[in-house]
Amino acid sequence: MPHLPDMPGALAGNPRPMPFDRLDTPSAIVDVARMQHNIERMQSRADALGTRLRPHVKTTKCTPVVRAQIAAGAQGITVSTLKEAEQFFADGVTDIVYAVGMAEHRLPQALALRRRGCDLKIITDSLASARQIAAFGSAHDEAFEVWIEIDTDGHRSGIRPDQPALLDVGGCLHDAGMRLGGVLTHAGSSYELDTPEALAALAEQERAGCVQAAERLRAAGLPCPVVSVGSTPTALSAATLDGVTELRAGVYVFFDLVMHNGGICGIDELALSVLTTVIGHQPEKGWAIVDAGWMAMSRDRGTQKQKRDWGYGQVCTVDGVPMPGYVMQGANQEHGIVAVEGLRSGEDIVSRLPIGTRLRILPNHACATGAQFPEYHALAPDGSVQTWSRFHGW
């Protein structure tokens, strides 16, 4: 892992670092060395597979993180809201895919972004939506670049690779003078898998389905330069990405307990944690009460149905070392209940975690936990902390 002096200059945020031990709680801590390691891991993976990497920035919505991804070799970004597009375009990123099906009422905003020089791509998965895009684009003399969303695992949106609608949508857009830019899929069901074999099989299914869709379009005489696939688990599990031009992934930048349960990352690759303070106890129950509740951790219980349920998170020392068996087992808005799994009789939580003890909690889902905070506190290997703001809302 790199040390701070080797990190890209883009990582410079707040010019006045503050001491870690002065941080208020709860705070969202980013371990910068782990983040940089994760960025390089995914970039190396994309490089080895021969594809471009287009990170999904919905995980962080944070400029210094995205700059680090681009500095490491990412080409363009993926966004989940037009607000993200606006913010990162203002930061100088021009190559942006808005990866949620285009709603008609958002077309004026998309047009305005393109007119200001943003190379914004939009997506659709229905003839009804394609017609709206085509009509609005034609009426405003704008050849929107549109990608068609493909459904390769049945988990959410998209047209299946073999459905007739694929060619109808492609034809509608192309005939109206829109720029048919490619196909895009996201095998989101990968979050439910936890063996290398199942993940590799789904990655191949995601690749093959998206390539099949592209080939059908091309065989019909329609352009399809981009074949875009990805999720963090499939991106790290694919044996090959033949026919794919770009990989999208988001949560890899921080990883989390859901990814760890899936076998995608080691616990020492989790770059996001929530700093909290012990404010009370219920000694007879073996509980320590901390000042991070669900408002800090989020209500995400993504590990609930996985092979290991971590409650609201794995408890670590203030230095980030996991404390085996210590989890946040319950959460109210500003209270977390920390307990030891399989508490042994006589185990003394009060002396183990006295009032005032600072802890760090590894979250189930980094995207959800990060969103609870107005900013991250980026902890560098030298112990200094910078404030990295992230944005909120739509």
Next chain:
Amino acid sequence: MPHLPDMPGALAGNPRPMPFDRLDTPSAIVDVARMQHNIERMQSRADALGTRLRPHVKTTKCTPVVRAQIAAGAQGITVSTLKEAEQFFADGVTDIVYAVGMAEHRLPQALALRRRGCDLKIITDSLASARQIAAFGSAHDEAFEVWIEIDTDGHRSGIRPDQPALLDVGGCLHDAGMRLGGVLTHAGSSYELDTPEALAALAEQERAGCVQAAERLRAAGLPCPVVSVGSTPTALSAATLDGVTELRAGVYVFFDLVMHNGGICGIDELALSVLTTVIGHQPEKGWAIVDAGWMAMSRDRGTQKQKRDWGYGQVCTVDGVPMPGYVMQGANQEHGIVAVEGLRSGEDIVSRLPIGTRLRILPNHACATGAQFPEYHALAPDGSVQTWSRFHGW
């Protein structure tokens, strides 16, 4: 229910209302008439029970809402963070209880608030914490007003009414010159109940336990002027509140599906909903895809273990009329999956909810859903909409 012209002037927010049909999606919609009805319902309840009402503002963190609560008769507020105390003190509210166990590192901020004229009360439930407060207060010549947190249902923090520690904590604070202001309890396990009998029994347990604690302190010669109890379900279920001086409740201002499942409110009392747009379909599965995912609804699945599981929320028409059987059954970050429970063969989701349809989703938990948004959009009975900002973070 009052109409807009009857509402307190304090409800005036953004001076330039916008048309409801111009709102972007997702947006958090507050039905102002329902909110006002809910405020009056709880205030009448407190008046009838002979107690003051001190609303918990963590639900909304929103100035116009809190002003409406105070205009209706609330005396003081409850906060879950010192940021809330700072913000509402800046708005002119001085009588504030910070209802999370005091952490030593926050004492300087509490002191600064009091020195600026905020009548801030803090709480503790341990001798260790009481000693920290006493030491800091003594060192700074500040007689902090401290309330002792009582555990009346075992769900989280507090000293049980019969524990010896109660008198130790009270004595420590009193002897050090702190102002022992009262006792406070919150029967949060009320959220798990759903019969009037069980709720009334818990309300009595909450009342009796807190009064018992106060009487023990008084019998030991310690002052205990305030006896503060409450949660929305117990507040609305108590037969009497003899010996109680004030009632605290938060979520009643909007109510939500968890409260509705508990039998606390009718579905037509739910004042918060999320406005969303249909952006796609999977017709064979009976799914409509909407642009409100968990980022908008929150990850709260509070109805999962209740008698009725509403998924991520009950779907309503854009006018707020519930559509029986339509729920948001799944959610990704910016996608919701709307489906009909027990879909009948041949039911056509595409023609029922065509692309572009606007819907409103009633949430599981109003505190969690509201926190996902930087602002509410307050919909008045005349159809006008004002923007009410809410604050985020710590």
